[in-house]
Amino acid sequence: DGGITQSPKYLFRKEGQNVTLSCEQNLNHDAMYWYRQDPGQGLRLIYYSQIVNDFQKGDIAEGYSVSREKKESFPLTVTSAQKNPTAFYLCASRRQGENTQYFGPGTRLTVL
């Protein structure tokens, strides 16, 4: 099956710990995105990458880091510098030349 996978679906961490969220796609899409969603709110862009080994900050990048070493993978690290990390995190990807983004199922992170 082609698609975007995010793992795990639920993640719990203690305050002060870094945590890495996985996003993998087998759609051969060039661009990948990370969004954050808080309860009752829309999605906010954290980071995006249009090509391997390149990425740009979105609107709320502080406290997050990413890497794009492979086309199919775009992991997001939530660092201890992120003041309110508890949220629903969504990954998306897009084919070059098109605007349509396709989303993964999301990871719900809870920091205790």
Added chain:
Amino acid sequence: DAKTTQPPSMDCAEGRAANLPCNHSTISGNEYVYWYRQIHSQGPQYIIHGLKNNETNEMASLIITEDRKSSTLILPHATLRDTAVYYCPASGTYKYIFGTGTRLKVLA
């Protein structure tokens, strides 16, 4: 920044058409109008998009006004499974800007 506005909530009777409006008065000439929906605790699902002409697919129809400042997503025969939050994000250069969407509740 580009922005869209939608009513916060709507109800629709099962089997009737659901018409969801979106105002995108700041849209530029080459930006597409996109619609997604998000069922609780899932990732957004792509529904449809268009530039100027009305569009239809197996899920919905999209009506875009001639001045492109607003659009309407039509679910012709709403079912209980269409209960979700519907978004029409502003689409910048390869980026989306999401608002809070419209929470559609389909009533039995």
